[in-house]
Amino acid sequence: MRNCLDYHRTMSSLPNTATITAWRTFLEAHVRITERLGAELQLERGLPLSWYDVLVQLQEAPGSRLRMTELAGAVLLSKSGLTRLVDRMNADGMVERCPDPGDRRGTFVQLTPAGFERLREAAPVHLRGVQHHFGQHLSDVEARALAVTLGKVISGLAGSHTTAAQFVTDSA
Amino acid sequence: MRNCLDYHRTMSSLPNTATITAWRTFLEAHVRITERLGAELQLERGLPLSWYDVLVQLQEAPGSRLRMTELAGAVLLSKSGLTRLVDRMNADGMVERCPDPGDRRGTFVQLTPAGFERLREAAPVHLRGVQHHFGQHLSDVEARALAVTLGKVISGLAGSHTTAAQFVTDSA
DNA sequence: TAGCGCTCGTTGTGTATGCAACTACATTAG
DNA sequence: CTAATGTAGTTGCATACACAACGAGCGCTA
Numbered sequence: 529m530r531n532c533l534d535y536h537r538t539m540s541s542l543p544n545t546a547t548i549t550a551w552r553t554f555l556e557a558h559v560r561i562t563e564r565l566g567a568e569l570q571l572e573r574g575l576p577l578s579w580y581d582v583l584v585q586l587q588e589a590p591g592s593r594l595r596m597t598e599l600a601g602a603v604l605l606s607k608s609g610l611t612r613l614v615d616r617m618n619a620d621g622m623v624e625r626c627p628d629p630g631d632r633r634g635t636f637v638q639l640t641p642a643g644f645e646r647l648r649e650a651a652p653v654h655l656r657g658v659q660h661h662f663g664q665h666l667s668d669v670e671a672r673a674l675a676v677t678l679g680k681v682i683s684g685l686a687g688s689h690t691t692a693a694q695f696v697t698d699s700a
Numbered sequence: 701m702r703n704c705l706d707y708h709r710t711m712s713s714l715p716n717t718a719t720i721t722a723w724r725t726f727l728e729a730h731v732r733i734t735e736r737l738g739a740e741l742q743l744e745r746g747l748p749l750s751w752y753d754v755l756v757q758l759q760e761a762p763g764s765r766l767r768m769t770e771l772a773g774a775v776l777l778s779k780s781g782l783t784r785l786v787d788r789m790n791a792d793g794m795v796e797r798c799p800d801p802g803d804r805r806g807t808f809v810q811l812t813p814a815g816f817e818r819l820r821e822a823a824p825v826h827l828r829g830v831q832h833h834f835g836q837h838l839s840d841v842e843a844r845a846l847a848v849t850l851g852k853v854i855s856g857l858a859g860s861h862t863t864a865a866q867f868v869t870d871s872a
Numbered sequence: 873t874a875g876c877g878c879t880c881g882t883t884g885t886g887t888a889t890g891c892a893a894c895t896a897c898a899t900t901a902g
Numbered sequence: 903c904t905a906a907t908g909t910a911g912t913t914g915c916a917t918a919c920a921c922a923a924c925g926a927g928c929g930c931t932a
Contacts (some may be wrong), residue, residue: 556854681733805911806910
C-alpha cells in the first residue's frame with residue numbers, strides 16, 4: 529500500500545524553490561498579521577488575542593461553555609497553558625469554572641455576561657483587522673482555495689505521528 | 701487620495717465567511733506545521749527550529765555573517781530575543797560574535813564551521829519535513845499563488861502603522 | 873467489587889520571548 | 903568642536919508557554 533507511491537514520493541521528497549518561498553512567506557505573514565492584530569486589539573480594547581480567542585470559542589459553544597480539554601484544543605494551547613489562561617480570565621471576571629456534574633474530574637469553563645460584553649466590544653475591531661490585513665488581499669475564490677489547501681495540510685498532519693525520517697525510511 | 705476608495709472600503713470592512721474560515725485554517729496550519737517540524741528537527745538532530753533558522757540565514761548571507769539587527773529582522777525576532785538566542789548558540793559553538801571594525805557599536809554574528817556542519821546535517825531533515833507536511837499538498841502553481849497572495853498581505857502591513865480603527869475613521 | 877489503566881485538570885519547573893531602560897558609539901546641527 | 907539626537911546591542915524584568923509529574927476520579931475486567 530505504501531510502495532505504489534514510492535516513485536512519486538522519491539521524486540517529491542525535497543521541496544522546490546516555489547515551495548520554500550511559499551513556506552517562508554507563510555511564516556512571515558503569520559508573524560506580521562498576528563502581531564498587528566494583537567497590537568490593535570490590545571491597544572483599542574485592552575484585550576490580548578489569546579483572551580479573544582477563548583471568548584469566541586466559548587460563545588460559539590452550546591451553552592457558552594466548554595470543558596477545559598475541549599477549549600485547549602479549540603484555542604491550540606496545551607492543557608497547562610489553558611489552565612493559566614483561564615486563571616487570568618477568571619480573575620478578570622470573563623469566565624467561570626463550573627464542575628461537571630456528570631464527571632467529577634471535569635471542569636466546564638463558562639462565559640460570563642461580562643465576558644460576553646467584552647467580546648461584543650472587541651469583535652468588530654478584530655474582524656475589521658482580519659479583513660483589512662488579510663481578507664482584503666484575497667478574492668472569495670482565493671480564500672476558499674486557501675482554506676482547502678491548508679485544510680489538506682492540517683489533515684495530513686492530524687493523528688499520524690509519522691516523522692519525515694520514517695517516511696524516507698519507508699520509501700527506501 | 702483616501703476618499704476615492706471609501707465605497708469599496710466600506711463594502712469590504714468586515715470579512716465574509718470564506719475569509720474567516722481561511723484565517724482560522726491559516727492559524728491552525730501554522731501551529732500544526734511548526735510544532736511538527738520543530739519536533740522532528742529536535743528529535744532527529746537535537747536542533748531547535750529557531751537555531752536552524754539562524755544557521756540558514758547566516759549561511760545565505762555574504763561571508764556567512766550578519767549584524768545582530770539584520771539577523772533579528774531575518775529570523776523575525778526582537779533585538780533582545782536575538783541577543784539571548786545568539787548567546788545560547790555561541791555557548792554551543794554554532795556562531796561567534798565579531799566586532800564590526802567599521803562601527804564599534806555593531807557586532808557581526810559569524811557562522812562557525814561547527815555551525816555550518818550542524819546545518820548541513822539538519823537541512824535534509826527540515827526540507828524533507830517542509831515538503832512532506834506542506835509542499836506535498838501544493839501544486840507548483842498553488843505554491844506560487846500562495847507566495848504572491850501572502851506577499852501582498854505582508855506588503856500591506858509593512859511600514860504603515862495604521863490601525864483598523866483609524867482605517868474605519870478615515871472611511872467614515 | 874477490587875484493582876488496574878486511563879483521563880481530567882493542576883502544579884512545579886524551565887525556557888523563550890518582548891518591552892523598556894541603559895551604555896556605548898555614531899552622526900548631525902550649530 | 904561641541905552638543906543634541908539617533909542607533910546598536912545588552913540587561914532587568916515580566917510574561918506566557920510547554921513538559922512532566924501528580925492527585926482525583928472514571929470505567930473496564932475478572
